[in-house]
Amino acid sequence: MANLNQRNPVRGFLVSVGLDPEILVQFQYNPEKVDDKRSISYASLNAPGMLMPVRQYSAGGDRTLSFKVLVDGLFAGPADDEIDIARDDRGGIGPELLKYRAFMYPQTENWQDAETSVDGFVSLYDDPNSVFAAPPVCAFGFGERVIDCIVTEVSITEQLFNASLDPVRAEVSVTLVEITPYNPDPSV
Template identity: 25%
Template sequence: MKGAIVGLDPFNPLASVIIFQYNPDTLSRTLNARTTSTPWQQSNPTQALRLAGPPTETIRMEIELDAADQLAEGDGIAEAVGVTPALAAIEMLLYPKTALIVANKVLAAAGVIEVIAPEAPMVLLVFGPTRVLPVRLTELSITEQLFGPSLNPIQAKVSLNVRVLNYDDLGLATVGGGLFLAYQISREVMATISSVGGVVDAVAGIGG
């Protein structure tokens, strides 16, 4: 099973699906608790255990792109542009659409609309059947390696930092909010399985 990043972009659906050529060797997760208490309220016993919502979670991973196999098979696209298309697909998740930018500029100049910041498509991190998460790409670091005759990279390493978006960010009734809720429920089930397994092992140890 391959991991993927999927942008739910109805205007360009094919360009927003990035299937990992190789799954990352490691995936780092950081969870920061969201509490209701401020530093001066921490001594208040009524606030000590309260949560403002699900934790803020960030995920870091590194994926590798390599056109060597395609080059060995005589793939014309790989020979012409290497892994540039795959890199561009990831990068475009951080760019507003050019058509929207131009249209907004024209309409604003004509006094038709008040321009607001363009909205990016919903992005999903898919990493196994129990981890389909709405995310926002916050940082992208690309190291290009080995270049072809046209100076297009043949290999590349991409470091991704994403922030998981939860139902407080998106709203519980949205597609993204529902996906995060399903993810949280799956984690609760896993935690229960772990607890039950621990109790069974403990009882078996006592009986033995």
């Protein structure tokens, strides 16, 4: 049985893959639950005189993981002696929340510049000659699991604000879809 009082508990994380510089989010508080959903598709085959259709497997579906984490700029998390969340100069957690949002925006080499921009990522894409690449692929680590995935949804509920109206506590909901290696040529 795990020691619930261990000093430096293992923290879950999201990290970009193949992006330089990388985006690393280490969860200040691990999610209480991780929903892991997998679906597949069956085609209905109907024929005259059949009582019910026959089901034929047609394709695998996505494996979707979703979870919620708390980001709190007022209190230290269980591992804050090793993991510190990003804060602005007024104590707001905006820079930490931008890390989560970075997984939803097209790749850019200067994504850190969003931390200093009032409008976040929008100003990074002002150049009409910009070539957009897909948002970064990431790895989700949680205990022994490390899953290559893409972030398909981030929802941030800001829950508490300082005197400057900067968020200091937020709940972040994240939805991921696993990326599986696919080789269209089964003979290789």
